[in-house]
Amino acid sequence: MSKRRKVSWPDRMRASIGYCLGHPLYRLFSLIPDWEFGLADHEVTRQAHRHGVLAGCRAVHITDLHIDRYSPRHDRIVQTVGELRPDWIFITGDLLNVPEGVPHVFRFLEQLRTIAPVYMTLGNHDHYSGVPVAQYAELADRHKITLLVNQSTIIETERGELAVVGVDDPSLHRADLRCVPTRANGRFTLLLAHAPNILDYVEAHHAIDLILCGHSHGGQWRVSGIPTFWLPPGCSGRVDGWHESGQHRLYVNRGLGWSFLPFRWNCRPEIAVIEWIGE
Numbered sequence: 001m002s003k004r005r006k007v008s009w010p011d012r013m014r015a016s017i018g019y020c021l022g023h024p025l026y027r028l029f030s031l032i033p034d035w036e037f038g039l040a041d042h043e044v045t046r047q048a049h050r051h052g053v054l055a056g057c058r059a060v061h062i063t064d065l066h067i068d069r070y071s072p073r074h075d076r077i078v079q080t081v082g083e084l085r086p087d088w089i090f091i092t093g094d095l096l097n098v099p100e101g102v103p104h105v106f107r108f109l110e111q112l113r114t115i116a117p118v119y120m121t122l123g124n125h126d127h128y129s130g131v132p133v134a135q136y137a138e139l140a141d142r143h144k145i146t147l148l149v150n151q152s153t154i155i156e157t158e159r160g161e162l163a164v165v166g167v168d169d170p171s172l173h174r175a176d177l178r179c180v181p182t183r184a185n186g187r188f189t190l191l192l193a194h195a196p197n198i199l200d201y202v203e204a205h206h207a208i209d210l211i212l213c214g215h216s217h218g219g220q221w222r223v224s225g226i227p228t229f230w231l232p233p234g235c236s237g238r239v240d241g242w243h244e245s246g247q248h249r250l251y252v253n254r255g256l257g258w259s260f261l262p263f264r265w266n267c268r269p270e271i272a273v274i275e276w277i278g279e
Helices: 009-030 072-084 099-113 124-128 133-142 196-200
Strands: 043-050 058-062 088-092 118-121 151-156 161-166 187-192 210-213 241-245 248-252 270-277
Touching (some): 058 072, 196 248, 210 270
Parallel strands (some): 210 248
Antiparallel strands (some): 151 161
16 A cells, blocks of 8 residues: 655755745745746647546646736636636646735636636645645635545546546655545546656556646756756656556646746646547
8 A cells, every 4th residue: 555655854955945945036026927938828738538438528737827926827828728618627736836826826716616627736836835735725615626635536427437636746755645546447537646756656556547747847948959957856857748657647737837937948838638538
């Protein structure tokens, strides 16, 4: 049985450094919110996944919002998601960076909730922010959003069940895979995790059909001819797109926000659409 891994002292130090460096930078750039580069124009990517239970269903996956101040680009994201007409919206962490972002991120999430049910989990910056998990949970409940922190929930569909599992951030070793339900006939199990290193945690006995994550920002800055040089710990070299380990498949979304510096280069923000088709 998989157990939640203890946070090592290097990870505790990294969290402390992330907090100490991140907070001043995010507060500085919040004073000049119009100073962003490469974030205004998002890309919609589409993936088809074969499974009879969910054939005809559609989900939108977004991640790494990093919303500390609401801006017009967030309205454009909501508009795009609405036009995609999803059955569910999945968010894999890094909602914000500093506590001042709480009302702004829940303003965004509340709009998404009018489109489709929202399921989300937390990322490393959500913990760096100093906002208690209990506060996220209380606000999510108030806005009728399902927050899963090492928890799972079952959604009934016309043909069977969709199990949605959300683990706490794997890059901080907070993920506990004991919340993954056992395999059942007619059930599709989706795992939401913030960091791609969740693929190093899953084992053969975990009945998981698809894993969604973010954290990498797709590298955030891409220079032609040079290997990706900005990847946070917890990516294990997985920059974006599809990755596999044994029977498990994982999709790394490039995310919508920025980390530490408000610009992307040659790395457009991403809204991922997952469409289930027949066997």
